[in-house]
Amino acid sequence: MSDTDGKKPLGLGGAPRSGSVKQSFSHGRSHSVVVETKRKRVVVPAAKPAGGPGGSSSTGGGSSALGDPSRRPAGISEAEMQRRLDALRQAKAREQEDAAKRAAEEREREEERQRRREEIEAKEREDRQREAALRARAEEEERAKREAEAEAAARAQARKADVLGTQRRQPAKPAEADGPAPAVATPTDRSTGQARPKPGTTGPDAKPGLAPRKTDRERENRDTDRGKGKSDDARRTGKLTLTAALAGEGGRTRSLAAMKRKQEKARAKALGLGQKAEKQVRDVQLPETIVVSELANRMAERAADVVKALMKMGMMTTMNQTIDADTAELIIEEFGHRAVRVTDADVEQAIVSVADKPEDLQTRPPIVTIMGHVDHGKTSLLDAIRNANVVTGEAGGITQHIGAYQVKAANGAVISFLDTPGHAAFTSMRARGAHVTDIVVLVVAADDAVMPQTIEAISHAKAAKVPMIVAINKIDKHTADPQKVRTDLLQHEVIVEAMSGDVQDVEVSAKTGKGLPELLEAITLQAEMLDLKANPNRAASGAVIEAKLDVGRGPVATVLVQNGTLKKGDIFVVGEKWGRVRALVNDKGVTIAEAGPSVPVEVLGLNGTPSAGDVLDVVETEAQAREIAEYREKATKDKRAAAGAATTLEQLMAKAKADKSVSELPVIVKADVQGSTEAIVQALEKVGNEEVRVRVLHSGVGAITDSDVGLAEASKAPILGFNVRANATARSSAAQKGVELRYYSIIYDLLDDIKKAASGLLKNEVREHFIGYAQIKEVFRITGVGNVAGCIVTEGVARRSAGVRLLRDNVVIHEGTLKTLKRHKDEVKEVQSGTECGMAFERYEDIRPGDVIEIFEREEVERTLD
Known part of the structure; x- marks a missing residue:
């Protein structure tokens, strides 16, 4: 009987699951216990729709699984059961949504695959059609080529047949007059077996061993064959090629010039003029350096003769080497020609600089430059005139570039405006603006008066010798004082009309528009007094106001046409660059076909970005433009190298x-x-x-x-x-x-x-501050330390970290640092005035009683550029 007989096994309720557990006790005893476990079963009933048949609401009566505690799993509350059911429903809904989304994505992928398949098929179809067209074209070309070759072969065959027929018709060569007649085989007649007479014999009395006499017809054929020249050669060779057949029966004939030369020689020989013609003397243009072969070409002499002449002078050169102008001039004189010295700068003679006739001149619009100080309202004033709003696009509210615009006044007059920056860094830009302008409008703020850049603008205008109009801006401000502006201008020799001067002044407001009509009227009046005219019917010339490198359009130059008319397709040279006008764009961004005098345009088609201020000139050919640009570039490099080299x-x-x-x-x-x-x-x-x-x-x-x-x-x-x-x-x-x-x-x-x-690259400034003086009373010699000075601080304070100088009879004999500073037997950091101490110098021993020690501190101060 086991230990578990009669005992109820340990376990949990529900379906039992048996097993044994071995228990161990002290002294080696053990005991086995049968254990039954019961697994908890959780039953989750299927959710039924509320109010449906055979079911009820989850919060309704006791017939539902949620409301029936007997059907609910043990240990789960009603709220927990409700939460689980909701989670199941949400999971099922998400699964349905995911399935729908996957189906939609699958449909989209299938449509995309179908679209790509159709595109590939269309592309393959186009490729097949293109290949078929190319194949058909190649076959057509091949067929035409074969037909041409066949036709050429037929012509060659016909010529060959004609030549061979002519050779067959030619008679045999006559026998030599002074030699014996060669034995000639006499043909026999097959029917009779007797000798048959040769062609050309007169009858049976003819001798068989002698050659027959030529008839008159054969003699004429012989003379004709001799006149042909090449036919004789062809007959003698007995071989005809396709090249010879295509060249014609007579072969290559003499040219008309050769026939004329032959006739002239014959005429000169008949007249007794066989002497050599007189040599022609030429004017040879001679640059600074020239190649020997080019020199011979300009003299119309053989290059070998020129090389021989150079060798006689002791110069071993070849025809491809370069010689200087002096040596070339000696060679030219030796050959009897005249040397004409030219320079590389002569290439610029291609630029037309002919003075215009008075009857060709026409009235042109005035070019007005707006100048003034920073933030005095130049661009805002121009915006008010143009009805534009450029100032909002300017960085920092200042103009960074020169702008060129063209406006039309109320009276119909056209005016070209240049807006120059007012910052001091743009001095050169304003100088260029003053040199291309006719009238300067000096803008001065009524609340700020004359400023440094205003004075600079006045100087540029006076240097350019152009009339000036003063526009007193910001007149609408309550702090405006136009009379102060007029008074300040007197200091710079600018006297306005209001003060009995000759300079017009207009009070304007860019904000309210006050005085703008009066300003335009003043500009028009000044332009009428200047009587500005130009010739539009000539090669254009102008000045580059601004240039930039555009990403999409390449190098772009803002050009102000000063004379002539610039048209699309013109070839021009501007500074060290050249180009052909590809497009012209006006200030409104519209592409135009041509630009007349005083019209600012953007020019496209340059081979590089020119410098602002360069002059644009139209030339006739592209070769001239390229040659002028290369010369200017070389001259600029030489000038820069000469300026940078030390003499x-x-x-x-x-x-x-x-x-x-x-x-x-x-x-x-x-x-x-x-x-x-x-x-x-x-x-x-x-x-x-x-x-x-x-x-x-x-x-x-x-x-x-x-x-x-x-x-x-x-x-x-x-x-x-x-x-x-x-x-x-x-x-x-x-x-x-x-x-x-x-x-x-x-x-x-x-x-x-x-x-x-x-x-940050500047060295810090070192400043010294004297903090005290000490006098040496006695000098002590201490082993291991050296000479130590017994001192008394007479003024200020002595510090261990400070610098010291040793003065003897008010002369500095040493400068350094202290090795030790002691007060009695203790090392101290500082000693106050009136206190005795001991001092020893770092690596210096020559100290004497009566010397004075000067104590100072150094301070480093950072420096900045003004």
Whole structure:
């Protein structure tokens, strides 16, 4: 009987599951116990719709699984059961939504596959059609080629047959007169077996061994064959090629010039004029350097003769080598010609500079330049005249470029306006504006009076010798004082009409529009007094107001036509660049066919970005334009190289020594237009002093490229982008190489940042502050320390960390630091005035009683550029 007999097994209610558990006790005893476990069964009834047949609401009577506690799983409350049912319903709804979404996506994918399949089929169909067309065209060309070859072969065969027939018809050569007649085989007649007489014999009496005599007809054929020349050769060779057949029966004949030369020689021989003709003397144009073969060509002499003459002079040259003008002139004189010296600058003679006739001149619109100080309302005034709103698009509220516009006044008069920037950095841009203008409108704010850039504008206008009109702007402000403006202008020799002068002045307001008609009337009146005229029926010439590199259109130049008419298709040269007018765009963005005098246009079609201020001239041919541009580029390079080279060795050494002591901040500048680039470079060159300066390694127009990043990496320089950005390749390259990219839209910010960066290169200023004096009373010799001075601080304080100077008879004999500072036996940091102490100098022993020690402190002060 087991231990479990008669005992109820341990277990839980429900379906039993038996098992045994072994229990261990002390002293090695153990006991096995039978255990039955009962697994809990959870029954989740299927959810039925509320109010449906055979079911009820989950919150209704006791017939539902949720409301019936007997049917609900044990240990689950009604709320928990409701939550589980809701979760099941939501999961089922989500499954349905996912299934619908998957079905929709599958339909979309199937439609996309079908669309791609149709596109591929259409493309393959087009490719098959294209291949079939190409194949048909190739077959057609091949068939035409075969027909042409067959026709040529037929013609050659016909010519060959004609030639062979002619050869067959020609008689045999006659026998030699003085030699024996050769034995000739006599043909026999097959029927009789007797000898048959040869053709040409007169009868049976003819001798068989003699050649027959020629008839008159055969003699004529012989003379004809001799006249043909080439036919004799063809007959003698007995071989006819296709080339010979196509060349004709007679072969290549003499030219008409050769026949004339033959006749002239015969006539001269008949007249007894066999002597050599007199040599023709030529005027040979001689540049600074010339190739030997070109020199021979200009003299109409053989190159070998010219080389021989150079060898006689001791110059071992070939016909492809270059010689100087002096040597070439000697050669020209030796050959009996005249040398005409020319220079490379003569290529610019292609530019037409003929004076216009008075009857060809026509009235043109005046060119008016708006000038003035920053924020005095120049662009706003021009906007009010143009009914535009340019000022809102300007960075920082200032004009960064020169703008060219054309407006029509109320009286019908057309006026061309130039809007120049007012910042001091744009001095050169304003100078260009003054040199292409007819009238200057000086804008002065009534609440600010005359400012530095206003004075500069007055100077430019006087230098250009153009009339001036003063526009007193911002008259609508309560702080406006136009009389003060007129009085201030007197200091600069500008006397307005209100003060009995000859300069017109108009009070205007760009905000309210007051005085604008009077201003336009004053401009029209001044233009009538100037009597401005130009000839529109000639080659155009003009000035480049602004130039930039557009991403989509390439190099674009804003040109103000000054004379003639610029048309689409004209070939022009502008500075060191040239091009053909591809398109002309006016100030309203409309493409036009031509631009007359005083019309500002954007010109497309240049081979590069010109400099602002260059002159545009129309030439006849593209070769002339290219030659002039190359000459100007070479001249500019030579001039730059000559300006940068030191004339003497002493100057070179002095410059190297000066550069060694000067710290440089290298930068690379890229801007949107040429005028801004020039202004920024000029402003950066003024930053610095005798110790530090800014060096512009490279400047250009357009976006920042990978080559700019490479240059910046090699020179450790930042890249300054003014209204431009780096492209994707340049950005990634700069991030990899650690090149700094700085973007600006206002020139003030750019200059301020560069000044701060350049200030960091300045050495700090060291200032000394004297803090005390001490007098040596006695000198003690201490082993291991050296000489120690027994001192008393007579003034100020003595510090261990301060610098010291040793004065003997008021003469500095040593400057250094203290090795020790003691008060009695203790090391101290400082000793006050009137206190005795001991001092020892660092690495200096020559101290004597009566010497004075000067104690001072140094302070470093950071310096900045003004």
